[in-house]
Amino acid sequence: MTEGMDFSLSDYQQDLIRNMENFARKEMAPLAYELDRDSKFSMELWGKMGELGLPGLTIPEQYGGSGMGALDSCLCLQGLGRGGGDTGTNLSLGAHITIANMPIVLFGTEAQKQKYLPRMATGEWIGGMGLTEPGAGSDAGALQTRAERRGDHYVLNGTKMFITNGPTGTVFIVMARTDKNSKGSRGVSAFIVEKDFPGFAVGKKLEKMGNRASPTSELIFEDCLVPVGNIIASEGEGFTKVGQGALEWERVVQMGFWLGTMEYSLELSIEYSRQRVQFKKPICEFQAIRHKLAMMKLDIDATALLVYRAAYLKDLNRWSDTEASIAKLYLSQAIMRNVTEAVQIHGGYGLMKEYAVERNFRDAKLTEVGGGTSEIQKDIIARNILKK
Ligand SMILES: Cc1cc2nc3c(=O)[nH]c(=O)nc-3n(C[C@H](O)[C@H](O)[C@H](O)COP(=O)(O)OP(=O)(O)OC[C@H]3O[C@@H](n4cnc5c(N)ncnc54)[C@H](O)[C@@H]3O)c2cc1C
Incomplete structure (x- = not known):
């Protein structure tokens, strides 16, 4: 064998895929038709995924997760797909463990980690990320949502589009422009927004051609008050x-x-x-x-x-x-x-x-x-x- 070119997965990794595949065959595949037909996210299934630790795959163990890396997390999801798990539920899980959990894992303060990660690890709190806007998709740097600091809070105004887990989420990572003179990716900051913050609303659930078990919606911010302690990293580092x-x-x-x-x-x-x-x-x-x-x-x-x-x-x-x-x-x-x-x-x-x-x-x-x-x-x- 040529040194450094071993393409095999370890026994542990193969077990990961197999275990997830077995779970999907037993718990997910039988529901897939109905969830797609009814465009329904199953909280019961999500609860079972929580018992398996799936929502916390990428969260460090000290905050209740499994602390897995990218490859092992990817293999777990592969097992779910291989076993016939529907792509809608998998999409919602994938968004939760990556674009919702990871900003806090990678860049959150200790207080933010302690407050949010344990409940996101169990799946009690579902997460999402609001980056895309009605007028800013591929050109995400054209985002117009603004965040203005007023005393102990930022005040957010704007609309996010196509947000996975919008209708079911409790915690959202939201990108908003803090420097009103900036353009493109500069001058944008990331905030942790809870669904109960004043001025935050979820738009109606969007009907999609596929991945229908994954709920998608707009997020609407009208003078939404976000405590200053909920900014992730520093101002201007959001994007x-x-x-x-x-x-x-x-x-x-x-x-x-x-x-x-x-x-x-x-x-x-x-x-x-x-x-x-x-x-x-x-x-x-x-x-x-x-x-x-x-x-x-x-x-x-x-x-x-x-x-x-x-x-x-x-x-x-x-x-x-x-x-x-x-x-x-x-x-x-x-x-x-x-x-x-x-x-x-x-x-x-x-x-x-x-x-x-x-x-x-x-x-x-x-x-x-x-x-x-x-x-x-x-x-x-x-x-x-x-x-x-
Ligand atoms: C089911 C679903 C879930 C999603 N979940 C999330 C989420 O959780 N959070 C979030 O923030 N966003 C989410 N999105 C948004 C997604 O990331 C955007 O749809 C995607 O980035 C494309 O943006 P757009 O739809 O505005 O298309 P546009 O950017 O308007 O593109 C339209 C077309 O123009 C092409 N185009 C645009 N610019 C160029 C260029 N420079 N050169 C060549 N071609 C170009 C595109 O390739 C495309 O074919 C989701 C979308 C869907 C459909």
Whole structure:
């Protein structure tokens, strides 16, 4: 073996995936159809995930979490996807453990950690992050939400858009401009906002094509009073430090459950192609179908290597947005191929709601839009390779 090129997961890591997969098969997959149909986030399921410690994966043990790194957290989510856990619930979990928990873990004061992390670790408090606005998506630096200091409080005004866990969340990390003369990513600060703070309101739940179990909404701030003790890091560091730090975690960890979803989709396609008989043969005996299955497997393995590499670099503190963007972009393209072929293999049944491949087909589109669109990932990769 070439030194330094061991691609295997440890026994511990394989157990992590297997345990999560077993949980998902038993507790999540049976609910997936109903949660999607009713666009429902199940608090009962969330409670079971809490008992397993899932909401606290990335929170240090001293605050009640498991203190896992990026790769191990990613593997846990992969197991949930592989076992047929619905992507909506997984998306809500992923947002909670990365963009809600991590800003406090990485940059919070001791008082903030003690107040928020133990209850976020158990899942009693669900978290989210408000960065995107109606007029600021890919160009997040164009955000217009303002925070003005008045005595012991900041006063927030503005609206956030497409916020995962908006309707269910208790704690939100909110980006707002504190320096009104600043432009772009400078002059923006991060705040911990609780749902009961005066002047804070949650907009109506948004109806989505996929990931429907994950509740999404606007967040509205009208003279919302946030204690000065709830700023994370210093004024002006919200975007450049807190936001970036959390989004790095989001990118690598969230990819885990999408990778697992690709594996589940292949498993369903293999099963179906074995039992579906046409022209007196199981359709898996037709080369056209066999090649689809082979290409799905190829995409899964290539995606896994890229995702694991990005997460591994994160754990080594050698974060590289080139490698993360390559993984995210490849995963998005690969999963779109995967879900398309899964439906095709299922023929007409693949278009029917009771088949999970129909749901996966709708869910997967988010990978090309959320957490930075594919166009933006290409821009990041191109910018970085042109710099060299
Ligand atoms: C289900 C869901 C959950 C989400 N959860 C959260 C959340 O929890 N918190 C949060 O803050 N945000 C969240 N988002 C927002 C998400 O991050 C944004 O949707 C995403 O960043 C894209 O922004 P946009 O939708 O405004 O699209 P736009 O930025 O308006 O893009 C529209 C199109 O133009 C393209 N485009 C834009 N700029 C360029 C450019 N410079 N070059 C080439 N093409 C370009 C885009 O690639 C895209 O194809 C969520 C979104 C969804 C759909």
